Amino acid sequence: MSSKAFNLTRGERVFSIANYVVLTIIVIATVYPFLNVLAISFNDSVDTVRGGIYLWPREFTLENYETIFGYKSLLTGFKISILRTVIGTVLGLLSASMLAYVLSRPDFRSSKFLSTFLALTMYFSGGMVPIYILFRDLNLLGTFAVYVLPGIVSAFNVFVIRSFMDGLPYALQESAKLDGANDFKIFYKIILPLCKPVLATIALFLAVGQWNSWFDTYLYNGNKPSLTTLQYELMKILDSTQQGSAMTNANDLANKMAQVSPESIKMAITIVVTVPILVVYPFLQRYFVGGMTLGAVKS
């Protein structure tokens, strides 16, 4: 698409420049908060209270990170967060790809029932209280299972993988069938390897969802320190300070110093919680952009 074939009018040029300026402002507004958090996390925690840290630490120190790696609850949280991310992602991928495969088979008898049964779950939910009661009745409160069990089947993920599988040539399966392979073998020997791009997308969605959730810890495992998660620990720390900083006399320094966790410590935890995902996502970008648009483009 060469716009150079046409002479750029003055209006076009003004538009282009304005567009670049607006987008650059958006980029800065997106990135600045992260850089600010990073700078504060490396700044001396007493010095931070004076304010005025923007992009660079004023008194560089690694002390904040040393301090938080000494918190026992954070280490537990780190362990549980990794565990739930790995287990939750594997289980979620397994269920979504199996269901998607079954639904993608044109000869499957019950596919209409199955897809309706699945699709309905996207439109309604029993709500927080009935689900809580269910978990209590199943004796799931205070167990690790509440992190991975509820999220195993997601209709959205199934449909995304299904529409990818629909695009694969069916002849592949038929020839394998003639060679005597059973349906399960066809699924994991032939179909799954071809689905790597969409599986990478769904894996990312699942992993991010698991890593970022805190509400289930709060609701079901709030009084179970051995099952705490990183996000929940951060939430507790931020919450205690937030209530403090909303106080009208927060201006006065002594009061600020007395708060539970200094700003720099908070920011160091924020970085620890955020970095794993930020390191991974740019590499998966080409996959998830494709995955997100899969359904939309097809119709």
Next chain:
Amino acid sequence: METLTAAQASQTKKRPKKTKTNKRSFLKDLIQQKYLYLMSIPFVIWLFVFNYYPIWGWTMAFQNYKPARTFGEQEWVGFDNFVRLFHDDQFYLVLRNTLAMSGMGLVAGLIFPILFAVLLNEVKSMPFKRITQTISYLPHFVSWVVVAGIVTSLLSLDGIVNDILMWLHLIDEPIQIMAKEHWFWGVVTGSDIWKETGWNAIIYLAAITGIDKELYEAARVDGAGRFRQIWNITLPGIRSTIMVLFVMNIGHLLATGYEKQMLLGNDLVSDYSQVLDLYALDYGIKIAHFSYGTAISMFTSVVSILLLFTANGLFKKFAKESIM
């Protein structure tokens, strides 16, 4: 947005269907396709337990539910819990907050991603476009806990927002923004825009890519400027995508979530931050009024479905398309 792809995916099924079936052939299929059934039945059971069974829990809304009693021993109270709900002033306050914040989110979540996608589409430099897009996804992957922490710090007395407002001489002294109850809805909406605009733009960008390039060429030959091209080609080209997303989001008006409100709210702004889900949490679980909490949950779910059907009905009537 997430449900869009799925809804459309389920819409695009084009499978050869057997028309004549009988019981014997079903049994035969069952044996022949035993692996397919083995691969799906466990998940059907799972869906039943975790997604369908809780609906049965709605019966609690019509009881004076006591955990110690069995189902047969529960005392049935009819619509008492709903009568109490509809007579509670707190409920209307919470409903107002929910509708206000989700309404603002609905509009902002429509306008900003479209605007961003259109602007990005006009960029000719590929590296700039790619970097901008990659960076724009970044906040989507960060948890609301982290975003709330960042927002609180940016809006604090010595945060950059107050610095900028001071520098522009819009205010004389720093404002404790998080303590201003009238600003809470704006803070929530703003955080939402910051977090999700780039991500939600993906689908619009894809839709824009699908527009026939010759239309732009023709418009240029006819002397249409960039604004004319955006207004007359790009926006009409993604109209159906916009409509589908809009209808889907209407279904989520009441189920707007509670994360943002819970994490960004504090005691000083609670009259403006309390939403239906948090109200259900406070009554239903924290002080164990399970029946009353269920009534709130049920109200939310039923109204959400009604809203979705209404929106879809209107959509069908005017656009002659359906998303469901």
